[in-house]
Amino acid sequence: MKKIAKSLLLGATALVAVSCCQKEPEVKNIIFMIGDGMGLAQTSATALINDWEPLNMERADYIGLQKTYSANNRVTDSAASGTALATGHKTYNSAIGVDVDKNPVANTRELAQAAGYATGVVATYSVTNATPAAFVAHVESRYLEDKIAEQFVEADIDLFIGGGTRFFKERRDGKDLTEDLKAEGYTVAYDMAELEGVTEGKVAALLAPNAMPTIGQGRSKDYLPGATAKALEVLSNNSKKGFFVMIEGSQIDGGGHDNNMVKIYEETVDFDNAVKVAFDFADEHPGTLVVVTADHETGGLSIVSGKSDFTLPEQGVKYEFGTTGHSAIMLPVYAYGTGAEEFAGVMENTDIAKKMQKLLGLIEE
């Protein structure tokens, strides 16, 4: 796998050499935020429950819609959609960073890294889970999480924060990958408090065996906004050129699968609080683009009229779910900051990756 990672990076370097650039690209930093399972019904319901107090993501300068279908299914999973958003290639459900022929395809984070940007991923599920994995790894199945963890070590990524300790330390092969990370100069942390005072360098924070707790199970409301702020700080300090980071609100999806509106609401609010941190950073750092979207909708949620014994404090609406799986509905794309205008209109999920790669000067216009 090391060979594949290397050849991808060589390919990326060649691309950069061909395309790069008489002038520096206008976009210096990209903060790519993915609410897993967050469709328009999820954001609408969250705003409605808040008495239509606007969500932070509603500060977006430009709004688009994206189509999520995968190469082998009209309803995507998080692996195929993550791969599309990361690489610009549609692939089959359960694929991570490989195309329909199972060949590895480079992702925006790798291309950015090869061009000298600092890069990272942040999640509220395991970092080896499908969405963040699509920005780091290349495996034919999302379920190969031990292997995905090895590729995190090989990737030499600046920063990752999320769950997933068991894939690094309690592995079937008995290896302890955190030793490899330490040998490569990483600060390895098991609690966000251990990152206080860490303002640069390589960071690996593994905060739960697999998924982190949900907000309902007691995950701190400070975690995702705080991890976002920490990532922006460390990545800003790690490269003068700029950075690319993917930040995932991973557990909105679980609320959809459980048909649990309370969980969807709490996880969407949490994600939206991280969006505020990113938008505020963009206000203070010209040249920063923030794109907020999802990988697919989960639950087939609809908000209909009717009396409800539902426990959230609003009246007169009822939340109905069409499925315990994902749905094929188009998703909102909220764009803010430098280059945001590129994300207006209707697009494929793969276009989002390509637009980001163009804006960072990683591929040809």
Ligand code: MG
């Ligand atoms: Mg996910």
Ligand code: ZN
């Ligand atoms: Zn799901």
